[in-house]
Amino acid sequence: MSLSDVSKSLPDLSVSIGGLTLPSPLIIASGLWPHDASFWQEPYSAGVGAICSKGLTRRPRAGNSGIRIWETPSGVLNSIGLQNRGVEVFIKEELPHLAKSGIPVIVNLAVESLEETTESLVLLKSAEKDIAAVELNVSCPNVDCGGMAWGMSADGVSSVLLAARKAWEGKLWVKLTPQAFDLPSVGRAAEDGGADALVVSNTWLGMAIDVEAKKPVFDRIFAGLSGPAVFPLALRCLYEVAGSVSIPVIGCGGVCSDEDVLAMLLAGAAAVEIGSMLMHDLKCISDIYESLTKRMALWGVGSVADIIGKGRGDRF
Amino acid sequence: MSLSDVSKSLPDLSVSIGGLTLPSPLIIASGLWPHDASFWQEPYSAGVGAICSKGLTRRPRAGNSGIRIWETPSGVLNSIGLQNRGVEVFIKEELPHLAKSGIPVIVNLAVESLEETTESLVLLKSAEKDIAAVELNVSCPNVDCGGMAWGMSADGVSSVLLAARKAWEGKLWVKLTPQAFDLPSVGRAAEDGGADALVVSNTWLGMAIDVEAKKPVFDRIFAGLSGPAVFPLALRCLYEVAGSVSIPVIGCGGVCSDEDVLAMLLAGAAAVEIGSMLMHDLKCISDIYESLTKRMALWGVGSVADIIGKGRGDRF
Amino acid sequence: MHCSRGLEREGFLIDKAFLGGGVYSLRFETKELLPEILPGQFFMLGPHRWKSDPFLLRPFAVVDWSENDVEFLVKVVGRGTKDIVSCERGTPFRLRGPLGNGVFTAARGRSLALVAGGIGVAPLLCAWKFHSDVVSSFVFGVSNGDWAGVADWASSKVSGLTVASDDGSLGYKGTAPDVLKKEGDLIDEIWACGPVPMLKAVYGAFGGKSLIMASLESRMGCGIGGCHSCTVKTQRGMLKVCHDGPVFDLSEVFLDELI
């Protein structure tokens, strides 16, 4: 089929993730997009399947002091430290406006203590109708208590799920950390605990030194690496986890182009989250959506489901 | 001091690594440089502190089939699979020529089984005078038996060291893998086992998919990521390990410039290994050596030892 | 290109002039008409050929603009700015903007002084152009004679610009705040942009007496308030330079926490 015939048979880009149907497999990752409804509409909304909120905590957080972002070769180190206004303000002042956009809202909830997580989920329950899914973030490397620690082991994830599932019956995703030693086992623990989908994964622990100042760039020394640099690593993690669980797995890390999306899908992803690339181009998602559509049409593939996992070799 | 005064007081770039003195902290990492003496001389030798051999095994290895190298954003995936002519041929046909260059030879020995490792070290003993140090590679991600598996845990490294130390009394370095869950504990195991220095670290497990072919690029699916992309990750690993052991730690991963070298040194590295950057520029080491010298002179720093660890924050 | 790309615009470098002191003036022609731009607003930009390294666009204050062109001053300080000024005329650029909600807002009937340090002159040139009627004085402080070209260039745009230099090689000897102090004590409002030490000096001399509105800098990711990279500590909490600023009432900002 030639490119000019493409429009005749536009493929269907909607995806189904553990019972949740999204209009597109392209999800905006947590921490990149403003909670400001003016950015939840055209032209920015074109091609967007869902948007993850900034990582929320039970109470407001000021975030980290000092430098918070640093460019590295094809990557970005960040140490934001979960600056957010807290779950309550989010539910009252922000969520209603965002939900009105019609874009599915994924609430990224940063796990601190189990108590706080339960409290937050109970609060979110009151706004359940505006929430497409809760994404439990057991993987933030930029805070002290909790955060990534929960995602490092199957045990940690199991206890989080046990608490969370008591308070939240809606769709529940778990966003894993690549710092975990055995991602497949952590993923299985989340599946066993009742997760509807996994997100693989969050940022990679890195650091930078300001050579002239002779000291670490970040006040917390370590920070999270994201962006194109980590794509090969994230793809490997996705491939491993997708081969080890039977719930859908969403790929995340360095996705920048339709090729990257297709690589993730072929490796077994049910959808992808796109984060850092939005800093490079606020409108990258609609471009990716377009070229993805064209490529699928050229391939003669009618739906995303026909691609998922089709590029897996024999490992796992 | 202005740049023109620099020549008046050239700093001393020699380093001492567990009793071994090298003329420069810039070491060519394993697997990048030919075992061909014509490349072990001017102009390529300028600024080089030592050269690591290609990973050697007890017996010759043909290496992996299929595509072996793939470019990623600011990085390189490789799946060479330890192609080498075996320890015996190396000792007889290659080492004598390389040693004649006067450049310290670091023999990178890939750990397969403990028996083969012992055998190889016994063979190497016969050529001890030509070997500045043996670098035990417990971190190759591109082979099936052994390789990276030994480096994943403190226990694995302990048993390797126990075997190795019986057969080899010379300088012994251990090259760790960033895939290990707890690098500091693996590093301590190597130290306790009698290692003279650690190399942190080898390549990062990644993968690539050929989207048009709809299959993994590499026959072994996974491959090792190196190059500038991984620098922030490698620096963090170095920082963690250097804070946890008392033997020297050599930084490795994405070092491309004098700034990168200084960052590693400030974070606690005793020296650095440079690998992928040599594919970008065969002569990068002499350029880095020059600019490092200039920068140290501008800083008024007389020796490398005066920089090591001076940029550490308070973590570890 | 698409019909509407929101804040993501495309422009071509149409003019590049080296002004000395590592500073270039760059002018871009945009394909679409620009909306109104307020003094203090900025763009994040980079040549289209930046794909993944460099990855982040760099923020620059608007110096001047018309319907479909926009001008910036770029001082070379690192790899991004170096590569930006190395671009030839005709190079296509990504221009994200105008960004920023905290801007310089004209206050009629009050005495208003502008004070710039080094490259901080950029947004104040824009402020002057669009509010020259309300500005009583404009002091431009630089480090030394390297800035002669920039000072001349600025003087050609701003009638009555007062130039000062730390070493006296250009205009008055002294810092911009020093000169401003001499100009008179009774300034209702000051618009400032420059290095943190300058902002502190201005605040030291005029804080409490005059309202000091300053355009701040910070490392940025998105420019639209999404990523929380660019915050500064203020009495109202951690505020985003890109979204709540870049212009802030200096009395609200913890000056010692500025990076």
Added chain:
Amino acid sequence: MHCSRGLEREGFLIDKAFLGGGVYSLRFETKELLPEILPGQFFMLGPHRWKSDPFLLRPFAVVDWSENDVEFLVKVVGRGTKDIVSCERGTPFRLRGPLGNGVFTAARGRSLALVAGGIGVAPLLCAWKFHSDVVSSFVFGVSNGDWAGVADWASSKVSGLTVASDDGSLGYKGTAPDVLKKEGDLIDEIWACGPVPMLKAVYGAFGGKSLIMASLESRMGCGIGGCHSCTVKTQRGMLKVCHDGPVFDLSEVFLDELI
């Protein structure tokens, strides 16, 4: 730049011509004198502005050279080649070479045919220029009329070049091996470069009868035999295209393992 950089040379793009079929001819002037270059040898190259992305230099066969200039044909197939041909005249390039030890070596007194497929014509043009006295025929096969410009250009350099195309739109209809078969059975030696299917066809038709020396391609890292990225499976084991080749006796190569 330094006095001696060994194989790392610097050159400036001095000529760029689009020949059609996605193929450009690029000529570089080198700062230093070049050593003798043998047909089949190649350079790895990329513009100096490639820092970390793209990171690897790309290999290209030498088409022609003199004391301080060297010419290549570059076919655009991906991001690296796309960026290379987008460079303006004057752009500084990193040129690593000449590389390769396995080259085309003239065999006097034997009948020698050259057979090229598509962009594989590059090293054979060099072979022809320096060994035209011993070449009895030179067949250049292309896919279709898109290659007309390249074929004309090659014909202007090679007297008696035979052009063939798969669809018959240029020269003979058929593949280059087809044409060669017609030209006569008694060829002592063949020098070949082109896509793997062409090499297989040449081997199928002439293997065992003629000595077939072929220039192979492979993905490369270092170009000097250090990284073991570029190997091909041969009867003598895994050999490095960059160091043991790029020209190999095809009877030694496991053709089915070529990528």
